[in-house]
Amino acid sequence: MPLPSYATPVQRTYYYAYLFFCAVVFFFLIAPLFAIIPISFSVSPFMVFTEGMLAWPPDPEAWSLRWYKNMIGDCSADVVSSTVPCSKKWMIGTVNSFYIGIIATIIATTLGTLAALGLSRPHMPYKGLIMAILISPMIVPLIITAAGMFFFYARINLVYTFTGVILAHVALATPFVVITVTATLVGFDMNMVKAAQSLGAKPMRTFFKVIMPLILPGIISGALFAFITSFDEVVIVMFMASIDQLTIPKQMWAGIRQEISPVILCMATCLVLLSIFLLTTVELLRRRSEKLRGIKAR
Amino acid sequence: MEDCISTSALLTTDGVPLKQSLKKAERKNKLRAFLLVFPLLLFIIVTFVMPIGDMLFRSVDDSQINGVFSNTFNEYKKWDKEKDVLPPEEVYKALFEELAYGEKIQIGRALTRMNYSKSGWKSLIKTTSREIKKAVKKDELPNNYKEFLISANDKWADPTFWYAMGQMVNNTTPIYYWNALDRTYDQDQNVVMQDEKRRIYIKTWIKTLKISVYVTIFCLILGFPVAHLLANLPLRYSNLLMIFVLLPFWTSLLVRTTAWIVMLQQNGVINGILVWLGILSDDGRLQLVYNETGTLIAMTQILLPFMILPLYSVMRVIPKSHMRAAQNLGAKPATAFWRVYLPQTIPGMSAGGLLVFVLAIGYFITPELVGGKDGKLIGHWIAYHLKTTLNWGLCAALGAILLGVMLIFYWLYNKIVGIDNIKLG
Numbered sequence: 001m002p003l004p005s006y007a008t009p010v011q012r013t014y015y016y017a018y019l020f021f022c023a024v025v026f027f028f029l030i031a032p033l034f035a036i037i038p039i040s041f042s043v044s045p046f047m048v049f050t051e052g053m054l055a056w057p058p059d060p061e062a063w064s065l066r067w068y069k070n071m072i073g074d075c076s077a078d079v080v081s082s083t084v085p086c087s088k089k090w091m092i093g094t095v096n097s098f099y100i101g102i103i104a105t106i107i108a109t110t111l112g113t114l115a116a117l118g119l120s121r122p123h124m125p126y127k128g129l130i131m132a133i134l135i136s137p138m139i140v141p142l143i144i145t146a147a148g149m150f151f152f153y154a155r156i157n158l159v160y161t162f163t164g165v166i167l168a169h170v171a172l173a174t175p176f177v178v179i180t181v182t183a184t185l186v187g188f189d190m191n192m193v194k195a196a197q198s199l200g201a202k203p204m205r206t207f208f209k210v211i212m213p214l215i216l217p218g219i220i221s222g223a224l225f226a227f228i229t230s231f232d233e234v235v236i237v238m239f240m241a242s243i244d245q246l247t248i249p250k251q252m253w254a255g256i257r258q259e260i261s262p263v264i265l266c267m268a269t270c271l272v273l274l275s276i277f278l279l280t281t282v283e284l285l286r287r288r289s290e291k292l293r294g295i296k297a298r
Numbered sequence: 299m300e301d302c303i304s305t306s307a308l309l310t311t312d313g314v315p316l317k318q319s320l321k322k323a324e325r326k327n328k329l330r331a332f333l334l335v336f337p338l339l340l341f342i343i344v345t346f347v348m349p350i351g352d353m354l355f356r357s358v359d360d361s362q363i364n365g366v367f368s369n370t371f372n373e374y375k376k377w378d379k380e381k382d383v384l385p386p387e388e389v390y391k392a393l394f395e396e397l398a399y400g401e402k403i404q405i406g407r408a409l410t411r412m413n414y415s416k417s418g419w420k421s422l423i424k425t426t427s428r429e430i431k432k433a434v435k436k437d438e439l440p441n442n443y444k445e446f447l448i449s450a451n452d453k454w455a456d457p458t459f460w461y462a463m464g465q466m467v468n469n470t471t472p473i474y475y476w477n478a479l480d481r482t483y484d485q486d487q488n489v490v491m492q493d494e495k496r497r498i499y500i501k502t503w504i505k506t507l508k509i510s511v512y513v514t515i516f517c518l519i520l521g522f523p524v525a526h527l528l529a530n531l532p533l534r535y536s537n538l539l540m541i542f543v544l545l546p547f548w549t550s551l552l553v554r555t556t557a558w559i560v561m562l563q564q565n566g567v568i569n570g571i572l573v574w575l576g577i578l579s580d581d582g583r584l585q586l587v588y589n590e591t592g593t594l595i596a597m598t599q600i601l602l603p604f605m606i607l608p609l610y611s612v613m614r615v616i617p618k619s620h621m622r623a624a625q626n627l628g629a630k631p632a633t634a635f636w637r638v639y640l641p642q643t644i645p646g647m648s649a650g651g652l653l654v655f656v657l658a659i660g661y662f663i664t665p666e667l668v669g670g671k672d673g674k675l676i677g678h679w680i681a682y683h684l685k686t687t688l689n690w691g692l693c694a695a696l697g698a699i700l701l702g703v704m705l706i707f708y709w710l711y712n713k714i715v716g717i718d719n720i721k722l723g
Contacts, residue, residue, distance in 0.1 A: 011631065022527045025520045026542045028599060032557035033549060035567050039560060048565045111338040118334030123327040130335060137346050139708060141660020143677040144353070144697045145346070147684050151356055151694070152349035171345040174338060232550045235662060239684065252552045256559065256667050265560070268553040275548040279541070282548075 040265035093246040104169035104230040112177025120185040138175035160242040173226035184218025217289035357694035360471040363408040371467040390443040416462040474695035510658035521605035529613035558596040562587035588670030605650035612646030652711040
């Protein structure tokens, strides 16, 4: 939206002030995420930019990979610092996070896709009510969900188990799958299903050969949403998992609460990279899905 | 033609009337659709709706103590408080028996509940229990239970304890809700304010609402121009800039919170830059984190995408010709913006505003980590009672009130966003 050539000086001033303001907001949104990356390569055990890091020419003494080594559980002499504990906890947490996240994603994607297929059929009864119930885990604040689940799962002996955590994460993640897959099914040409059936395909074959390839981008986006929901979730893990059932977010929480160490920033850097990867994938999938469904990019 | 249709109903090839056949097919389709949704619906009801229901139930539930002292409470209800200062002998007898023969763990739990009503119950029952156990061991059941209990502990002659028991004799109790609003019962069962020192919740509720309102306003101020820019740039550029909005959205909440601690702490990036620029002296570094300021800054950044995205989707479809037309008709740019553009963005502002507000009042992780002592919101107390004091009734009541507030705002959200356009003034 360029400035017209007849703009008055006052208008010009306003316009550049507006652009400057927007730039500041973009900076505000993104700068914190990138500020932590250089600090994670620092030698210092404090989460600050040291003088050596800011010096020109760059001082190689100020930079190191010691906190990354600490993170992967390598506790050799050059890594250990008196203030920063070194343990295998981060790696245990990573394994657990992926374990919980992947199982929760598989269950959530299966249940969510089925439900989305049902919800997009024109004959679905009580659609509004059912949609409201299915979406509710996304709307209710996590702390309330966590409290309710803790009370209820305590009655059926599921607290302090991975099963309880996975069930809770599936409940939290399904709304994202339902929403993304339902959105993909909008504009899905139902005549293709009819064509497949009239050519003699059974429902299962129709699904896997006709519907599935077309909505696959939506399903994968939903699965990625589900995965990141479970992978990031900390409140439920804190209440429902036992002390030694660590995950990455729980370990980060403990790290911020007790031992402010640069190792947290190493893990944070890895997670920022993961989110860049996921964002790119989802964006590419969205474009592919639009192409598949014949919606032209605006 | 008309009587041709009305004389006989249309039949399908197998002789069933067409209407009936269609209805049958429709029913089958409905069932099929429902069967697809059913597994997830059942799953959500069991793993999510029932837990929330359980929480609501716990917020009023008083059945545990009623199970332990059922006879005592039954006799208690017969006590005529106008006539007698102290309850009749039967109440003392029932209490004696239930303390003597009841399960120890259950009594222990009941004691915790009794202390919520009036402090002093725990020690009173404990000393009395000891005397009762002694008497039962020696097989010396007293002739007069009233005198026995009063001799075991003279507080049994204090009517205030007996009045306090009146709060527990029903299977449901509103006490946790009153506690969640800093209220309690006095000895005559009237609802009164807590002691000055124990009033924490109303303050926290107000702070939660206040911070949520501030965060919403800040998000609106910061988000509006950005959404406007994104909506008016050619798609090539706006898609690129959208990454700035979407990347924080996809990044772990804990990463963003940690990043803010790094930015805002005393030796952090912002203080460092301000000192380097000479705006602050080295010992005049600002305290930006572990207080309300930190909570506000971090929450604004974290919730900003939720404001920008709905605003963007509304602004995208506002025709650019409207502003030009207004200016063509002689409106100054400011007037055109105020009278023509802004009213059309109201659905987006209300959607984004309500979304941010509702998310903010339920926030827990960020205020807990960057809020320090005075930046903590109501979520902190829910977690505190869940894990530390184990006062689950109060925890559930706080959660239920928060849920109620949320639902009101979601109902509003649904109404407002459902309406396409609201006129200003």
